[in-house]
Amino acid sequence: MTTDVFGTAALRGAVLEAWRASPTRLREDANTEEDHARGYYRDRVLVELAQNAADAATRAAVGGRLLLRLATTDEGTAVLVAANTGAPLDAAGVASLASLRASAKRDAGTGTVGRFGVGFAAVRAVSDEIMVASTTGAVRFSLVDTLQTLEETAAQEAAQGRPTLADEVRRRDGSLPVLRLPWPTEARSPSGYDTAVVLELRDEVVRDEVRSLLEAVDDVLLLALPGLVEVLVDVEGAAPRRLADVHDRWDVLTAEGEVPLALVADRPVEQRGARSWRVTWALPRGAATQVPHVVHAPTPTDEPCSLPALLVATLPLDPSRRHVAPGPLTDEVLACAGLAYAALVGRVAAEGQDATALVPTGLAAGPVDSVLRERALDALVRTPLLVPASPQDDLVAPLRATTVRDLTDRAAVAALGAVVAGLVRVPPSGAAAVRALGVEERTLAEVVDELPTGGDVDWPTLYDALDGAAQDATAREGLASLPVPLVDGRVVRGPRGVVLLDDDLTALAPATLVALREWGLRVADPAAARPLLARLGAQRVDAAALLAHPALRAAVLGQADDDDLEHADDVTAAVLDVVRAAGTVPASAAGWLGLLTLDAADGEPAPAHGLVLPGGPAARLLDQRVLAPVAADAVERWGRDVLVAVGVRDDLVVTTVPDVVAGVVPDDEGDDGASLAAASLDGWAQYVDELAEVLGVGSYCGDVPAVADLDAVDDARWPELLAHLAGTPALRTALVTPVRGEGATAAGPSYTAWWLRTRADLPLPEVFALPGACGLPAALVPPVPDVLAALDADVLRALGGVGSLAEVPAARWPAVLERLGPDGASVPLDVAGHVWRAWAAGAGPDEPPAVLVALTAPGVAHVVPDAVVADDPRWWQRAGAHDVPVVPVPVSGADDDAAARVADLLDLPLASSQGDGDVAGDGEPEDVPESLVALLPDAPAVWWRHDELHVGGADVGWWVVGAGAQAHVHAVHVAGLASGLAWASGRWGARGAIEALLADPDDAEAALSLVLG
Structure with missing residues (x-):
């Protein structure tokens, strides 16, 4: 005999009495159970069974273990077994199972999941024969028994004249509220488990559906139901699967608390006491794990969630338990969920992972998702989650973060982060995330404009890091105002116009560097001189290039107007210091460097090109009254090579005047190379006029070398000087090389040759x-x-x-x-x-x-x-x-x-x-000797003799009219005849031989001369 430990008879009696009293109640119970089985819970039998198992474990304060087994009985019936550990079945639980929306867990306390007392109805989606076996007893629910009992009861009612119940049973055609009538049974839960639900599956279709549900069981079940610590899935024909240790595979954050009483005032009566809330977010630790994109409350709902994490929250649901019920309680729980999500993202970021991938972007998937995303973003903007550009800094909250929109070079961003507060480094995939978080996006130019010009900035490191980014033209524009520290301690904005001193200038005296600043040069601190600055427009100069800089030229040219002798000496010392570093002077600077003021031996200041070095050829050949010796202390301090480089004469020098044009004199007030060179040469204006006469006005002659200082030659030294010019290669070339103009066939004299011929005292x-x-x-x-x-x-x-x-x-x-x-x-x-x-x-x-x-x-x-x-x-x-x-x-x-x-x-x-050439008179014709005609085949055979021959009124000895054999030769004597025959026959050079043959036809020597000539 089966013991009714749970009082099932009383429960059945009460239900049957209610149906007798009101068949409509039967109809209501049947429709409600059918709605849950075929509608709300049609695919949730496993979830609802797992939820009950989790609640049982929570009530017993144990780690819940759940067995889900699909097997076939000896009779061939497919059976689903859901066995769990935890609080066993009791009378209140049985009463709850046999009722609708009257959960026994109303006073179970915090941590339980079921709240409505209807979840167990999910078993009706797959089974008509249900048994619940526990360590305390067992009950069963059966469609067959329920139908038999109702038919018996309906028959009794009909016998008493009340057929309504029978009509309703008949009308329902077997669709009855099975879970309203429990029966005691003799069964026990499997070993190791406290309670088991055993479901005889309705048919093969249901069996296949359940198999699919079991195959889909994964970590989400454990995450949604924290009361469970293990789920064992045992499907007939497949290897058992054990799900446990879910925290090894998921990063989980849980937050909980209690809402104010006012927020549950609009909830159903039995839910108003449930003021505690709980939110769990879970992120998979492996990329292969899929995240369900629906909200869990705690079982899955139909509310979409676009956040890349699993949300399990105690959100109020509508009666279908598939949608979140709107209202202040939902708003509060979603706000807490947003805060919790931000905390989880912050924790992920602190572990070194890219948190931008977890920031919601794009469009919301639904109303709940929209509110959830909004609350999450509100919390995320205040959460430190963005990677700082500088590795030494802490994570940065988006609210105080800045990104550089047009800079992707990681090293450059890191370097800027060391000097720009809040600068963060965002991967390309995170662009949409930072926009969603409202992070301030700035251009590189804006960031650079606000870089500090003071403080302890490691400029070399910053420049080196930015150099890679500066390969891009757009980035170079953004770096245009980059601060540059100068050698004098100042910091200026923008490398353009800054001078970078090359290695050969590192030994310049401090006073020289001061002078360079006074002359307007912005010289970069050598410690900060990096390739980036040159790439951005700074001028890298070696000593030679520095000598060609306009600032040095202006300083030298300005000495003549400087009344401050001490300042003039400073200019001289600075320029000579640069010249010493350069070693050689560029040709473009030679002209104006000669104007550098130096002291002569007598203490008077003079331009460098107006002085000579003692003991050199120039001192020997030039008049010291014109070019004085330079002061001895200048030679001792700077050395002969430096002084010669700036124009002091050790030997005669060749000055090259560039771009000479014949007839054109450079502006004598100009300070360009041509004007300065021409101004140092005596008589240059007259010389270019000479070129114009020879080559033509405007003829371009190119660069013309000229020996300078010829007007200063000592008169007693001319022979020696000429020998020196001829024997010194550079001087000789300037002397002997003619000047040629474009398009001119003639050549003009060199300046040196012209001056020696026309202006020298020679x-x-x-x-x-x-x-x-x-x-x-x-x-x-x-x-x-x-x-x-x-x-x-x-x-x-x-x-x-x-x-x-x-x-x-x-x-x-x-x-x-x-x-x-x-x-x-x-x-x-x-x-x-x-x-x-x-x-x-x-x-x-x-x-x-x-x-x-x-x-x-x-x-x-x-x-x-x-x-x-x-x-x-x-x-x-x-x-x-x-x-x-x-x-x-x-x-x-x-x-x-x-x-x-x-x-x-x-x-x-x-x-x-x-x-005119008219011959007066006819003359007497005579034959030319045959022997002569034979030797002169082109000569005429006849000539005309005249006693006097007049042509054009003048007396002549011979004349020829015409040419060749047809010519008329007129003559008054043999010599004239010889000349006439020679001219007529084209043998003018043979006239002597012809005359000899006329005098002696047998003159063999004359004949041979005529033949061979």
């Missing part, structure tokens, strides 16, 4: 003959002056020496002609011949000369003011006819235009244009 003719030159009679070109006798040919050429008249420059031809004497002077034919041959070769004056040498009669030459140019040798005979001198042109068989060129060169007319 007995130099404009042109003279080189030693050993042939064909240059002294009547035309004088010999080398004695003062130049020891010089070589190249130097002599530069100073005016020529080897032939063809080498005489056009501008010096007037000097050559002047040597022939005044107008009317007789000129030997051999001297005149040199001149005529030179003119025929193309040499001559560039303008028509004032006097000429010409034939005033055949074989007689004089100096004349005017003449005509003979077209050919015929016209030589008319020299002096009608008082017209004739300039003969040497005949060359290959050059028929020589006469025209000479006429153009001398601006003279041709003789043929001034008189």
